Amino acid sequence: MTKTPTDHQPTRSVLGIPVTSDGYLDLGPLQAKADEKKRERVEEQKKYFDNVRQKSLKKYSEDQELFGKALQRMKEDNEARRNNEIAKAKAEAVNRINEEVERKHGVKSDKTKQLDNAWRDTLKGLI
Incomplete structure (x- = not known):
């Protein structure tokens, strides 16, 4: 059997993969398609991780704000307790x-005189 020359060179292989003019598989378009899919996956992952990072930063910011408010409240409570203790100590010192x-x-103070009069009036009401 003799081969008959053909002027027609196939552009696709049996698997549907493009071939070069020499008859070799042309992997360039396949590589380009694979690279494009890889870029798409990378972009999707980037968007996903950016979204996760944004949520994480938002939660961190909210937590920091809440923590700051709690610290401020503790500081205010401590200052109020301090002021109450100082006022109580001053009143006790003045009374002493x-x-x-x-x-x-x-010599009795006006306050002591008022207190004595109040006790006297209370006792008069009982007798």
């Missing part, structure tokens, strides 16, 4: 000093 001065000098 007034009592000591009243005992030492035998």
Whole structure:
């Protein structure tokens, strides 16, 4: 059998893959398609991770804001307790000093006089 020359060179192989003029498989278009799919996957992953990162940053920011508010509240509570303790200590000190001065000098303060009168009126009502 003799081969008959053909002027027609096939452009596709049996599998549908393009071939070169020499009859070799032309992998260029396949590589381009594979590269494009890879770029698409990479882009999808990038979008996904950007979305996850944005959510994470938002949550971190909200947590930091909440933590800051909690710290501010603790600071305000501590300052209020401090001021209450100072006021209480001052009142106790003033009362001690007034009592000591009243005992030492035998002179009653207006507050003590009012308290004595209130007790006297209460006792009169009972008798």
